Amino acid sequence: MANVLVWVEHDGAAVKDATLAAVTAAAKLGDVTALVAGSGVDGVAAAAAQIEGVAKVLKADDAALANALAENVAPLIVSLMAGYDAFVAPATTTGKNVAPRVAALLDVTQVSEILSVEGPKTFTRPIYAGNAIATVESADAKLVITVRGTAFAKANATGGSASVEAVSGAAESGLSTFVGSEIAKSERPELTSAKIIVSGGRALKDADTFASVITPLADKLGAAIGASRAAVDAGYVPNDYQVGQTGKIVAPEVYVAVGISGAIQHLAGMKDSKTIIAINKDE
Amino acid sequence: MKALVCVKRVIDYNVKPRVKADGTGVDLANVKMSMNPFDEIAVEEAIRLKEKGVVTEIVAVSVGPAKAQETLRTALAMGADRAILVQTDDDAEPLAVAKIVKAIADEEQPGLIITGKQAIDDDSNQVGQMVAALLGRPQGTFANEVSVEGDSVVVKREVDGGLETVKLALPAVVTTDLRLNEPRYASLPNIMKAKSKPLANKAPADYGVDTAPRLKTLKVSEPPVRVAGIKVADVDALVAKLKELGVA
Numbered sequence: 100m101a102n103v104l105v106w107v108e109h110d111g112a113a114v115k116d117a118t119l120a121a122v123t124a125a126a127k128l129g130d131v132t133a134l135v136a137g138s139g140v141d142g143v144a145a146a147a148a149q150i151e152g153v154a155k156v157l158k159a160d161d162a163a164l165a166n167a168l169a170e171n172v173a174p175l176i177v178s179l180m181a182g183y184d185a186f187v188a189p190a191t192t193t194g195k196n197v198a199p200r201v202a203a204l205l206d207v208t209q210v211s212e213i214l215s216v217e218g219p220k221t222f223t224r225p226i227y228a229g230n231a232i233a234t235v236e237s238a239d240a241k242l243v244i245t246v247r248g249t250a251f252a253k254a255n256a257t258g259g260s261a262s263v264e265a266v267s268g269a270a271e272s273g274l275s276t277f278v279g280s281e282i283a284k285s286e287r288p289e290l291t292s293a294k295i296i297v298s299g300g301r302a303l304k305d306a307d308t309f310a311s312v313i314t315p316l317a318d319k320l321g322a323a324i325g326a327s328r329a330a331v332d333a334g335y336v337p338n339d340y341q342v343g344q345t346g347k348i349v350a351p352e353v354y355v356a357v358g359i360s361g362a363i364q365h366l367a368g369m370k371d372s373k374t375i376i377a378i379n380k381d382e
Numbered sequence: 383m384k385a386l387v388c389v390k391r392v393i394d395y396n397v398k399p400r401v402k403a404d405g406t407g408v409d410l411a412n413v414k415m416s417m418n419p420f421d422e423i424a425v426e427e428a429i430r431l432k433e434k435g436v437v438t439e440i441v442a443v444s445v446g447p448a449k450a451q452e453t454l455r456t457a458l459a460m461g462a463d464r465a466i467l468v469q470t471d472d473d474a475e476p477l478a479v480a481k482i483v484k485a486i487a488d489e490e491q492p493g494l495i496i497t498g499k500q501a502i503d504d505d506s507n508q509v510g511q512m513v514a515a516l517l518g519r520p521q522g523t524f525a526n527e528v529s530v531e532g533d534s535v536v537v538k539r540e541v542d543g544g545l546e547t548v549k550l551a552l553p554a555v556v557t558t559d560l561r562l563n564e565p566r567y568a569s570l571p572n573i574m575k576a577k578s579k580p581l582a583n584k585a586p587a588d589y590g591v592d593t594a595p596r597l598k599t600l601k602v603s604e605p606p607v608r609v610a611g612i613k614v615a616d617v618d619a620l621v622a623k624l625k626e627l628g629v630a
Contacts (some may be wrong), residue, residue, distance in 0.1 A: 168548065169511065170520050194542040196523045199476070199511035208477045208596040211506045221600065226504055231408050234601040256402040273551070274520035278536065280546035293540075326466070328560070338526070338540050338561060344502065345420075345560055347542075353624075363398060374627065375611070 101219065104179060105153075106188035109135065109143045111165075116292040117189035119150065119253035124246040125187040126152045126254070127216040133157070133261070134179065136166035136172055136269070144263050151255035155262055161269035165279040167193050173200040175269045180205060185242035190348075194245050207239035212348075214250040227301065228367035230345045233292030248291055248370060249350035283337050290340070293323035298342055298369070301329035302358025302380070309335040310329045313357065325349065325369075327359045342369035383530075383552070385428040385437045387462065388483055388513075389421040389444050392503040393455040395544030405601045417453045420498025422460075422565040423558040427460035427528060428496055430563065436448040436530045437494070439463050443486055445479045445593075447471055448485040451581065458576035459568035462484035472593040478586070480512030485589035487517060492553060493537065499524050499561075500559040520550035616619075 103125040108115040118133075125131045131152055135144045136159040144158040157179065163171045176197070180186060186201055188194035190212045202209040213222040214232065223246070292297065297317040303309040309330065317324050325347070326340040338354045342349055344367035354372035358379065359365060369375070393399055394414040397619050402409045417425075431437040442457035442465040444450040454465035487495060495514075500507035514521035522528070522537030526545060529536050530552070538547045540559045566578070586593045614620045 132553060166546075169514075169523075173515065192524060192539075195507050196511065196521070199508035202513035203477060203480060203512035204509070207478075208475050209506070209508050211508065211598065225605070226602070227393065227408055228505065229605060230399045231401045232603050232605050233599050234603070235600045236600055238596050238598060272520075275547045275551070277445040278547035278549050280541070280544065282543040282545075316438065332561070339542060339544050344505070345500070365393070366385065370608070372603075374624075375608075377625075 100229065101184035102182060103129045103185045103187055104176070104183040105131055105133050106186070107133050107135045107143065107147050108189050108191050108193055109137065109219050110141065111142070114143060114144060114150070114173060114256070116289065117191050117248040120247065120251040121187050121189040121246045121253040122150055122152050123251040124213065124216060125185070125377060127183055127333050128187070130154050132183070133178065134159065136164045136167065136175065138162050146256070148181070148261040148263050149257045149259050151258040151260045151345060153282060155264060155360060157266045158263055159266050159269055161267070163269045163271040163290045167197065168275050168277060169197045169274040170274040171198045171269060172197050173204060174272070176201045177204045177319065178268050180241060183241070187244045187246060188246040190247050197261070198243055200247050201245035205241055205243065207243055208240050209243045209245070210235060210237060211245050212247045213244055214247055216305040219290045228363050229370065231305045235277040249348055259303065283339055287317065287322045288321070290323045290325055290342070290347050291349055293351050295320045295322035296325045296342070296349055297322045297357065298325035298327065298359060299330050299335065299357050300359030301333065303330060303335055306335045314362070316355070327365050345348060383437055384439045384441065384496035385431060386487060386490060387421070387424050387428045387440060387442050387457065387490035388443055388479070388495070388497040388509065389453050389457050390418040390498070390501045391415050391444065391446050391450040391499055392418045393504055395419055401604045405603055407599070407602050408596045415449070417456050418498050420499045420500060420558050420560070423459045423560070423562050424496040424498050425460050425462060425588070426563045426565040427558060431494070431530065431568070433462070441466065441490055441492065443468070445470060445474050445482050445586070454581055455576050456568060458579045458581070459573040464579055466584060467505060467581060468584045468586055468589070470586050470593045473595065474593040475595050475597060475626060476506050476508035476512055477596065478591055478593040479509050480516055481591045482502065482586060482589050483509070483513045484516040485512070485591065495555045497555070497557050499559050510555050517555070520554045522548060522550050522554060522556045525556050525560050526559055526562065528556055528562065546575060594615055
């Protein structure tokens, strides 16, 4: 069995759901070790140790690792990779930022956003905005993979009992500094893990109409709110609501598209939803 | 400071790709090709930085077939100063492209390398990060706003929960997100002028890079087809149907 190192996505306090899907994918490849990197991450490491399927947790606690700056995190992962055959990260913005940097430093190619594990080095992944599925086989000695969260079942967040081991070796690269963040506050379910999503498009006319039409329906259904690029560009909602090839990829039980034409780039982000409902004037 | 911009020739974003019947790939014969949309944004950003007096020269680079020349001419028509085509008929993977760009950067010594965040054909989202890694320079991925301040560049990035700002020491690599800017159209006079701008023709071997793929594509298939839906007459029928399916 291969040894697999999984990047744990967290916000400093809790493990993000995307990690659980990455653990499921990684478990198909071999023994899973979870890497928790950050500053003051004892709680996250303890939570990661509970994830079913995780055999060991490596905890890298260092001020340089706060905010997961790729310049500081990638060299640490590369140094750990001497003992592992594969590095697996969820295809979140952090995973997409860090993993290719790790891959290049290891001189291997990365397999992005895998949908399934077909063999020890064989995977499927979407290309052309999900209009084609490629089955690819890596010829590299070590694998670097990002995992599409909606394509794998989430591992149980409890039930595991992995040991936590502290690792060191992190250093400040001096190349980049974190200045600040503007994280949108939301009481709603997270878009990528919501069971129901109500999405609005250009036809909602303006921010007020968007809020008065989409929000009550989403509240009623306990749903997350999404949007098309047109709605985001027109300023109805913030960027991080965007569903599509360049926004978030979602696959809820129910996706309600209101006033969205269904461009290729939007479909790429939601066409794996179980039930899709379109409310549209244009027949 | 010099800016290096990487552009890729890809299937036009409005075209619905068709998978070849034999499963070897997507049929690109007689399909409209264009500059990757994120790369247009990269070119535009470089031009805006030049207009602000931050950038002095813009070099556009493309790795691909002979026809990628057209893509470079588009970049020149938008405002790039000169272009380098690294010609290969291999479907160069991100790692190979990154190695070529690294070699060009070693020669050209740009202060800023700007790439799109991903190409809409392979959807890899890797080249910018890999170039930064190979050069040992910082990366500002998914940029929403870029401002050069002295010997560093401040990049506002689009991340999952919102926006985050990082400050990078120059030289640096920036990858563009959709909302960084609205790319300009090339005017006819500029398209004519672009024909006389310098375009160097190179090969991967000139940079000592092997472009043979490391990822073997075993098969390309159509995504699973959804069963046809139904159209309901009114809201009550919709709600009744949803209850019947047990989804809401």
